[in-house]
Amino acid sequence: MLKLENIQAGYGNILAIKDVDIEINEGEIITLIGANGAGKSTTLMTISGVVPARSGRILFNGREIQKAEPDEIVRMGICQVPEGRHIFPQLTVKENLDMGAFLRNDTKEIRRDIEYVFSLFPILAERRGQDGGTLSGGEQQMLAMSRALMARPKLLLLDEPSMGLAPLVIRQIFEIIKQINAENNTTIFLVEQNANQALHIADRGYVIENGRIALSGSAEALLKNTEIQKAYLGI
Amino acid sequence: MDYFIELFCSGLTRGAIYALIALGYTMVYGIIGLINFAHGEIYMIGAFTSFIVATVLSIYGFPLLAIVVLAGLAAVVWSSAYGYTVEKIAYKPLRHAPRLSPLISAIGMSIFLQNYVLLAQTSDFLPFPTLIPEFAFMEPVAHIVGSTDIVILITTTIMMLILTVVIKGTKVGKAMRATSQDRTMAMLVGINVNRIISVTFIIGSALAAVGGLLIASHIGQINFFIGFLAGIKAFTAAVLGGIGSIPGAVLGGLVLGLTESFATGYVSSDYEDVFAFSLLVFILIFKPSGLLGKAETKKV
Numbered sequence: 014m015l016k017l018e019n020i021q022a023g024y025g026n027i028l029a030i031k032d033v034d035i036e037i038n039e040g041e042i043i044t045l046i047g048a049n050g051a052g053k054s055t056t057l058m059t060i061s062g063v064v065p066a067r068s069g070r071i072l073f074n075g076r077e078i079q080k081a082e083p084d085e086i087v088r089m090g091i092c093q094v095p096e097g098r099h100i101f102p103q104l105t106v107k108e109n110l111d112m113g114a115f116l117r118n119d120t121k122e123i124r125r126d127i128e129y130v131f132s133l134f135p136i137l138a139e140r141r142g143q144d145g146g147t148l149s150g151g152e153q154q155m156l157a158m159s160r161a162l163m164a165r166p167k168l169l170l171l172d173e174p175s176m177g178l179a180p181l182v183i184r185q186i187f188e189i190i191k192q193i194n195a196e197n198n199t200t201i202f203l204v205e206q207n208a209n210q211a212l213h214i215a216d217r218g219y220v221i222e223n224g225r226i227a228l229s230g231s232a233e234a235l236l237k238n239t240e241i242q243k244a245y246l247g248i
Numbered sequence: 249m250d251y252f253i254e255l256f257c258s259g260l261t262r263g264a265i266y267a268l269i270a271l272g273y274t275m276v277y278g279i280i281g282l283i284n285f286a287h288g289e290i291y292m293i294g295a296f297t298s299f300i301v302a303t304v305l306s307i308y309g310f311p312l313l314a315i316v317v318l319a320g321l322a323a324v325v326w327s328s329a330y331g332y333t334v335e336k337i338a339y340k341p342l343r344h345a346p347r348l349s350p351l352i353s354a355i356g357m358s359i360f361l362q363n364y365v366l367l368a369q370t371s372d373f374l375p376f377p378t379l380i381p382e383f384a385f386m387e388p389v390a391h392i393v394g395s396t397d398i399v400i401l402i403t404t405t406i407m408m409l410i411l412t413v414v415i416k417g418t419k420v421g422k423a424m425r426a427t428s429q430d431r432t433m434a435m436l437v438g439i440n441v442n443r444i445i446s447v448t449f450i451i452g453s454a455l456a457a458v459g460g461l462l463i464a465s466h467i468g469q470i471n472f473f474i475g476f477l478a479g480i481k482a483f484t485a486a487v488l489g490g491i492g493s494i495p496g497a498v499l500g501g502l503v504l505g506l507t508e509s510f511a512t513g514y515v516s517s518d519y520e521d522v523f524a525f526s527l528l529v530f531i532l533i534f535k536p537s538g539l540l541g542k543a544e545t546k547k548v
């Protein structure tokens with residue numbers, strides 16, 4: 014479904030990702046793990062077209078998209094929940110969700126999807142008229158994921174959804190990720206520092222070090238890998 | 249008491265015009281964080297466009313109402329085209345440059361447009377045709393508040409109501425607010441940010457053009473330099489109200505207009521600018537973000 018071939022990208026003089034090859038098949042949950050500054054967020058921003066790829070190709074269903082604008086990428090069905098959630102602080106919860114559906118015009122279906130995300134996260138229904146900036150961190154993460162779902166993505170990019178959340182909320186978020194994947198056949202590309210939990214819900218995983226893919230394989234294999242256990246699982 | 253009301257009304261009128269122009273500054277600042285110094289020139293071009301159209305149409309003997317409407321429309325369209333083009337030429341290529349670069353580009357654009365109009369037209373003051381007649385029904389109160397004041401107040405109120413509906417209620421308005429709050433995220437939900445920026449410039453320019461028409465017919469003369477002072481005053485109003493805040497621009501405009509009017513009326517017209525800018529300094533000391541400006545609060 015999505016294929017990154019020799020992708021390089023960066024900021025100014027910094028080359029943040031040097032040689033990234035990743036392949037994601039439809040319906041999979043794929044995780045990308047790595048230390049701080051390894052280039053995980055840059056990889057997602059390059060897929061979304063926000064950070065331009067300096068070389069290499071990105072193929073989405075066989076089509077080259079590395080030159081496409083961010084809004085075209087969303088239109089194709091790739092949506093991102095960025096690191097730090099990026100809720101529009103002075104838009105209400107409902108307006109944030111409306112923004113998620115920005116490229117859609119099917120009012121009736123949009124209303125149904127709002128009911129759907131409210132069923133996933135009932136707390137958001139209670140907070141619908143409240144400004145996004147006033148929500149708690151966990152609620153903001155729920156809103157950010159719901160907002161991305163409002164676009165009905167084929168491929169959902171999640172950047173550290175568990176960051177800064179309490180263990181109970183983290184478990185809930187991971188459950189919902191599995192549910193979204195199972196119910197809608199939405200393909201998931203999950204960036205995480207929380208390698209243990211990410212590998213437990215993923216089919217396959219990639220490990221990124223200093224802007225390069227250092228290792229990849231099935232989730233079970235990675236969980237058993239002694240290097241990974243030492244570096245990322247704290248075993 | 250009559251004198252007080254008279255000053256109050258002329259202050260409101262002045263303030264309404266400042267507000268109309270200040271909206272353009274504040275909306276552009278809200279979206280791309282730039283002080284668009286060429287905005288005063290867009291207003292001046294609006295005044296010139298309506299001047300030319302009104303003069304030509306009155307030669308052909310068009311009825312007054314038709315002249316006002318057509319001159320207004322022409323000014324709105326022409327100024328918007330300028331505002332759109334200025335952004336594309338002078339600011340868009342500098343979108344990722346250091347913050348100072350587009351600011352300098354804006355000052356350059358302002359000087360360029362002034363001199364362009366100076367060369368294309370003239371440096372003399374041109375008499376602006378009377379577009380707003382003295383209404384008969386205003387006769388009893390005419391010594392306190394003129395017909396022009398009423399027309400200006402009603403027009404600006406309508407413009408601001410339309411703007412509020414657009415910003416609060418429409419999809420493009422929501423996208424404008426979203427873009428000003430978090431541009432990267434706006435991209436990630438599929439908003440074409442360049443288009444939203446263009447729309448913002450067009451709306452701001454259209455409001456300034458209406459301001460140009462109104463004030464030119466109020467004062468009765470224009471030249472290429474009128475955008476400078478109007479621009480500075482409107483910018484002051486925007487900062488006073490809290491730059492980036494739309495209600496702030498309106499409040500800032502009205503406060504500034506009233507201050508100037510009372511200062512002129514009770515002290516001396518020599519001191520109107522002194523009072524205006526002292527007020528600005530005073531408010532910024534006690535509330536640096538302006539009257540309605542929000543101090544940045546971001547929760548991660």
Ligand SMILES: Nc1ncnc2c1ncn2[C@@H]1O[C@H](COP(=O)(O)OP(=O)(O)OP(=O)(O)O)[C@@H](O)[C@H]1O
Binds near residue numbers: 029050053
């Ligand atoms: N906007 C930017 N400008 C300049 N350098 C940047 C920018 N964003 C990231 N970088 C640099 O690029 C490199 C990769 O950053 P990136 O955010 O992709 O890492 P990450 O793997 O997501 O880290 P983390 O786990 O801390 O989020 C880092 O060295 C970082 O300093």
Ligand SMILES: [Mg+2]
Binds near residue numbers: 053
């Ligand atoms: Mg990151």
